[in-house]
Amino acid sequence: MGVRQIGARVQRVEDEHLIRGDGKYVDDIQLPGMAYAAFLRSSMAHAKIKITDISAAKGLPGVYAVLTYDTLPSSLVSKTQLETYPAPIIKQSVCPDLLASEEVAHVGQAIAMVVASSRHIAEDACELIQVDYTALSVAVDVVEAAKPEGPLAHSHLKDNIAASIETKFGDVEAAFSECDDTLKLKFKQHRGGCHAMECRGVLGDWQQQLGELTLYSSTQCPYLVRRMVSRQLDCPESSIRVIAPDVGGGFGPKAGYYPEEALIAIATKELRRPVKWTEDRREHFTATNQQRDQIWELEVGFKKTGEITAIKGHVTHDSGAFLNYGLLLSATTLMPLPGPYKIKNLHVTLNTVYTNTVSTSPVRGAGRPNAAYAMDRVIDAVARHLSIDPADMRHINLVKNEDFPYQPGSKHRNGSMMTYDSGDYTGMLAMVKEMADYDNFRQEQKQARANGKYLGIGLACFIEDTGMGPYEGVNVRVDVTGNVIASTGAASQGQGHATVIAQVIAEELDIEINKIRVESGDTGKFPHGIGAIGSRTGVNVGLSANDASSQVKKKALKLASILLDKNEDTLELSDGAVRVRSDSNQFITLADLALQLSPAVAGKLPDGFDSAGLEAVSYLSSDYMPHSSGANIAKVEVDIVTGGIKILDYYVVHDCGRILNPMIVDGQIIGGVVHGIGNAMFEQMVYDDAGNPMTTNYGDYLLPLASEMPEIHVAHIETPSPANPMGLKGAGEGGTIPAIGAMINAIEDALTPFDAYIAQYPVTPEYILELVDSEKIAAE
Amino acid sequence: MKASAFTYYKPNSLEDALGLLQNEEDAKVLAGGQSLMPMLNMRFVQPETIIDVNGIDELARISVTDKLEIGALTRQKTLAKDPTIRQHLPIMQEALTWVGHFQTQSRGTIGGSLCHLDPAAELPMVALLYDAELQVASASGIRSIPMQEWALAYMMPSISHDELLTKIIIKPWQGSHGYGFQEFARRHGDFAIAAAGCLIKIDNNIIEDIAISIGGVEDVPRRFTECEDVLRAIKYDIDDIKMQVLKPLSKINYLDDSLVTGAYRRRLLRGLLIRAVEQAAGRS
Amino acid sequence: MQEHEVQMHVNGKVVSGKVESRTHLGDFLRQSAGLTGTHLGCEHGVCGACTVIVDGDAVRSCLMLAVQADNCEVTTIEGIAEADGTLHPLQEAFRNNHALQCGFCTAGMITSLHAFLSENPNRSETEIREAISGNICRCTGYQGIVSAAMEAAEKLAKR
Secondary structure, X not given: OOOOOXXXXXXXXXXXXXXXXXXXEHHHOOOOOOEEEEEEEOOOOOXXXXXXXXXXXXXXXXXXXXXXXXXXXXXXXXXXXXXOOOOOOOOOOOOOEOOOOOEEOOOOOEEEEEEEOOHHHHHHHHOOOEEEEEEOOOOOOHHHHHOOXXXXXXXXXXXXXXXXXXXXXXXXXXXXXXXXXXXXXXXXXOOOOOOOOOOOEEEEEEEOOOOEEEEEEOOOOHHHHHHHHHHHHOOOHHHEEEEOOEOOOOOOHHHOOOHHHHHHHHHHHHHOOOEEEEOOHHHHHHHOOEOOOEEEEEEEEEOOOXXXXXXXXXXXXXXXXXOOOOOHHHHHHHXXXXXXXXXXXXXXXXXEEEOOOOOEOOOOOOOHHHHHHHHHHHHHHHHHHHOOOHHHHHHHHEOOHHHOOEOOOOEOOOOOEOOEOOOOHHHHHHHHHHHOOHHHHHHHHHHHHHOOOEEEEEEEEEEEEOOOOOOOOEEEEEOOOOOEEEEEOOOOOOOOHHHHHHHHHHHHHOOOHHHEEEEOOEOOOOOOOOOOOOXXXXXXXXXXXXXXXXXXXXXXXXXXXXXXXXXXXXXXXXXXXXXXXXXEEEEEEHHHHHHHOOHHHHOOOOOOOOOOOEEEEEOOOOOOOOEEEXXXXXXXXXXXXXXXXXXXEEEEEEEXXXXXXXXXXXXXXXXXXXXXXXXXXXXXXXEOOOOOEOOOOOOOOOOOOHHHOOOEEEEEOOOOOOOOOOOEOOOOOOOHHHHHHHHHHHHHHHOHHHOOOOOEOOOOHHHHXXXXXXXXXXXX | OOOOOOEEXXXXXXXXXXXXXXXXXXXXXXXXOOOHHHHHHOOOOOXXXXXXXXXXXXXXXXXXXXXXXXXXXXXXXXXXXOHHHHHHOHHHHHHHOOOOOHHHHOOOEHHHHHXXXXXXXXXXXXXXXXXXXXXXXXXXXXXEEEHHHOEEEOOEEOOOXXXXXXXXXXXXXXXXXXXXXXXXXXXXXXXXXXXXXXXXXXXXXXXXXXXXXXXXXXXXXXXXXXXXXXXXXXXXXXXXXXXXXXXXXXXXXXXXXXOOOHHHHXXXXXXXXXXXXXXXXXXX | OOEEEEEEEXXXXXXXXXXXXXXXXXXXXXXXXOOOOOOOOOOOOOOXXXXXXXXXXXXXXXXXXXXXXXXXXXXXXXXXXXXXXXXXXXXXHHHHOOOOOOOOOHHHHHHHHXXXXXXXXXXXXXXXXXXXXXXXXXXXXXXXXXHHHHHHHHHHHHO
């Protein structure tokens, strides 16, 4: 033993059952007497509704119940979804009714729920429910919706502005008056969606005799679901157990609390039988939160040298129909500005605007990809204006190593000053240039252009605030067989947290990984938890697992010292036993130590031990938020005949501090980059003028496929974070955050001969041809 | 996303199938199911009856004389690998590299593609190039439809509810000629935004004969005869061809929808058409 | 409501049951046969998560009626490993190459690649990427999957 676990490419403990097909996702769970739910959803984007007849649906053989707003139980605290993240700054908060009462605000909003003996019959019954719609004004375009006279997304509001927020530091006006030149930029960032391969799903199992509800949900945040369902139904948290079993991807939209979770809880209680709802893919397009339509208008002030001195501007953020995830997406849009760049004066305002589209909430990176994109587009625009190479331009503006810890001037959501703890931004830039053979590519590009081939290279540098607290606890317990059970409030959707937790424990306790069982995503197994959001789990569980197992180790040594009658200094923990250093034949196994701390055997706890079990719990977190960072390069070739883009290569240098498992980190980064490439080139959620979603299948909504993805080359630097004892930083979103910027910069770079400015993404082939001078094409 | 209820029949002979088609008012024929099944699952179609023709072995044969007779039930995967097709209709195998994915080709059939008649479907484009003859059967007999008359309107082939497409008869071009097939889709296996197929016979640098089919740009895939007419019998000069195609291209009634504009389809088709002609000429 | 008696060989075992006409093969395998390793990701034939092998061909189980698989040989992810539990080279390679994260697309990836490589294990990276272009993965960015497929292909070619 004594094998290093932390930092090793340890195979995942999660894989065995998944590669055999033995995974257990919500829809895989069958309970005796289980019924199936389906929803009738609004076919109009904004309308007054009246349910005129449910009798035919109710009368269909196999139908157990038809629920509408009017027939929801009166015992509910509210028939409207409770606010998940209320905040005083929210001017007008609108959450959906659990089932629409009088007005629907987007296509896909739930109007009625049918519970039946099969999903087929439930869907049959939905078709029999009669609803009268009276059309209302439809707000689709967020710019129009933001205007005082714009069409209202909700008829009871005076305007569509949910909230106005800003980030402001330095003296912007003075900086603008002192700069050499200014530029104005306007661009649109598109929303895209979640598209975890497993859609959402909820299974409720109410046990009348016990007065207990078990709710299986494909969620990132089981404790949030427990809290919200408990409040919504007015029943104690202790009577609700939420289990997130195997979850088929989350990416953000599964971090919220949805009406369906409350409704399934209501249905199983009312019907006294298990009820399951499995979101189908079409519902996923209209009922699961999407990401981030934003219009950015920025003005940049800079020196002739390339130094950017000031930025001001405004963001119009499309919230979609409801604000069921508070302002987190808006806040994480402004908070990361100005990214890794040293820009001392900044003032950006943001309006969160309601429209009659699907609600938005964080998707991989939340608002950070938007902020990173804005900064990297600014850098490239100024570079082009000044004829400075974009790489040099970045070098000029990046925060330098001697600046750490660096305070850009912006603030965290809790009001404290943002601090970049550590990093080597310029070093990463140099490294990624080297990897991509940047200088040679510029030569290659020149020659290719002469032959009518349009190559482009794009850069992006980013930071990411990670490891957000307050905690994600881990309990480490050695059982009487010497096996270790680690339980945690952190839930996983495929990231490999169990492996990482096991690695940390295995290293500290010096035992084999296969002797550690990690239990997570179950409120019945651990009292408190938050969830897998914001690249926070590795940092929080890493610290807690390390701390808890260190406490267990201390406890084991102390007890062994008593039992062996040896001084603790003479003992060591190795290979599952506490041993006398000088005499390896004298030892006591962890199993025996655990047995001694099990009072049923011992009669009483040994002196000096005030808690049962060879176990300890820790809720250790980072002192402040560690910042991951990175530099990316994309290389593309644009076909100006078709508008097609071929991604040639993609390079990442990433710094997430001390790496717990490089295989897992690389997996997170590569997957994240491809998500970003999807945003940049493929994924487009199109709504027509009436608010009808036009891309609700995977033929029309394009997710990135293996056939178009390049090889993604990943390298790391490790600057340990001083913010926590293990030097950890988060890694879950660092692939996605810079990728859109790198891609768009590369595509724009390829189109330099056409003096193209890319004002929106995804960049479709059609848009490419619009950018390419048509006269030049005609001459082709 | 579960289909609404229907009655399912699986006839084992053509005769039985035709009898069912004659008697069932609201029936859909299920062949490979790669287009029909999604529409059933999404309840875009809710037929009372499904007639599964997969048990009719005689519909799945390929035979060759001076013509190729391809049974309507022949799977795309079979066409993609069949040596007879490779020898006589290599363009069909090239076109199939653009059709869906290997898992959908496992079940998808040529007859299904022709009857579903997606505007961007590749196999109808190939059939168009050769003026294929389509044979449809009903309880009252067999009739033959020239491919150019097959498409009546958007996704509406010239076949009535009691008829079944049984075979596709293709007469390969004789003598030295070349073929080209060009398509553009956003991702591998997606429906084409535009596609162009070309057969060309060049003698002494003169285009002796040419056939062009286009897909994805209009309501239905079709022969681009306006373009063939301007190119036939002229000298093969690609720069000249680039100019010659402009006028016929302006006569197309381009699809224009919320995802792709007609203006883009036009520019794209022009590029693809030139590439298809060049590719065909290069192989002639 | 019309029902049919169906019987098929799934992973070498006889599975029989009653199905409604409209029940697709994926639902039958998951609900009647209890083989929940086959996942439904889109039910319109694009995502590939539900891919199973029917009579040697990889097919979308959401695009085939259960009644159509009557008398067929069906292999699902549960039948990919050897009878004694030994993992198939593809499964081994998936673990070695971190080719899965959430695991939801994995069954369809492995069944697709199983059929694809069984036909011919000598495949280039481009061919493999095209072969799995009918299988969507949101987690991995595909790179680990492609590496796994290459590793398994090499092993299978030596068999």
